[in-house]
Amino acid sequence: MSMSDITEQEIKVFLDAVDTYFSQITRERAAVRAAYLADGDHLPQTYDFTGLIAVSGQYRGCLYFSAPAVMLRHLLLVMEEPSHSDENFLDAVGEIANTLAGNSRKHFGETMAISVPVTMKGAPERIKSSVRARPYVIMVSWKKYNASLVVDIERND
Amino acid sequence: MKLLIVDDSNIIRSRIARLAGDSRMPPCQIVGLAKNGSEALGLFTQSKPDVVTMDLTMPEMDGIQCIEAIVALDPNVLILVVSALSDKATAIRALMKGAQGFLYKPFTDEQLIGALKELVA
Numbered sequence A: 001m002s003m004s005d006i007t008e009q010e011i012k013v014f015l016d017a018v019d020t021y022f023s024q025i026t027r028e029r030a031a032v033r034a035a036y037l038a039d040g041d042h043l044p045q046t047y048d049f050t051g052l053i054a055v056s057g058q059y060r061g062c063l064y065f066s067a068p069a070v071m072l073r074h075l076l077l078v079m080e081e082p083s084h085s086d087e088n089f090l091d092a093v094g095e096i097a098n099t100l101a102g103n104s105r106k107h108f109g110e111t112m113a114i115s116v117p118v119t120m121k122g123a124p125e126r127i128k129s130s131v132r133a134r135p136y137v138i139m140v141s142w143k144k145y146n147a148s149l150v151v152d153i154e155r156n157d
Numbered sequence B: 001m002k003l004l005i006v007d008d009s010n011i012i013r014s015r016i017a018r019l020a021g022d023s024r025m026p027p028c029q030i031v032g033l034a035k036n037g038s039e040a041l042g043l044f045t046q047s048k049p050d051v052v053t054m055d056l057t058m059p060e061m062d063g064i065q066c067i068e069a070i071v072a073l074d075p076n077v078l079i080l081v082v083s084a085l086s087d088k089a090t091a092i093r094a095l096m097k098g099a100q101g102f103l104y105k106p107f108t109d110e111q112l113i114g115a116l117k118e119l120v121a
Helices: A008-026 A069-078 A086-108 A127-128 B011-018 B037-047 B063-073 B088-097 B109-120
Strands: A002-004 A029-036 A049-057 A059-067 A112-114 A118-121 A136-142 A147-155 B002-006 B029-036 B051-054 B078-083 B099-105
Touching: A008 A029, A008 A069, A008 A086, A008 A136, A008 B037, A049 A127, A049 B002, A059 A069, A059 A127, A069 A086, A069 A112, A069 A147, A086 A112, A086 B011, A112 A136, A112 B011, B002 B011, B002 B037, B011 B029, B011 B109, B037 B051, B037 B063, B051 B063, B051 B088, B063 B078, B063 B088, B078 B088, B078 B109, B088 B099, B099 B109
Parallel strands: B002 B029, B002 B051, B051 B078, B078 B099
Antiparallel strands: A002 A147, A029 A136, A049 A059, A049 A112, A049 A118, A059 A147, A136 A147
16 A cells, blocks of 8 residues: 655645634634644654644544643633643643644545544653654744644555 | 533533533533543433533544434433534534534634534524
8 A cells, every 4th residue: 555645735734723723712823834844853842741643544644732831821721721730731732632633634534533632741752653754843833832733644545 | 401511621521511601501500521432321321411512532432432322322312512523424424323413623612602502492
């Protein structure tokens, strides 16, 4: 079975999903910087908390959303969530990753199966082993905080 | 109305519970919070809710399986799917299994309140 990367045009689906997420949840748009293929020698920065979704079916790979605790605390505040525990920070990155992946099925369809989120604190080696050398990286700025969405998905041709 | 909230995200369960108490909502009693389909089935049997908000992507038992099981127990229950899965086929499948409404994540407070009000109208 041959594989092909999703296109730059298709990456726009994820840019739009990030925009929609922050606009809907916080009523304040995030600045989303252009996606690029990360340098193979330097995997993109991960922040304090990361939520990862595995993709299968007609597609293969994963995406993950990684954010600093300070950003997640502010996000939970906006959502009127009173508990700012590590548990809820993990829940938040998992839910954001799940939402972005789920929204992308509007374009990719149900043949892109997505897993429940796997959430991590810190910058575990597990992320490095989940991602190929050159994934797409989307930098997200909301208020004064930076986060990243990494998309590493290929299509079964 | 008696409401059961099913979602694997604690933040989403908490947010829906908070909005259920909003003054714009019909009087509402939360009878359970479940983090997967299996837990939801147990709570459904115990508490017999009128309305269920149902996530789809969950561990152990997913939302589509849970809708099918719940509707088999009570064909009159009202189910609002609250999910990020935005392809048409999934929405159609959920509705065919017995859900009456579908709200896409991410949702605003107004959208959730509107969807629940429409469901029970």
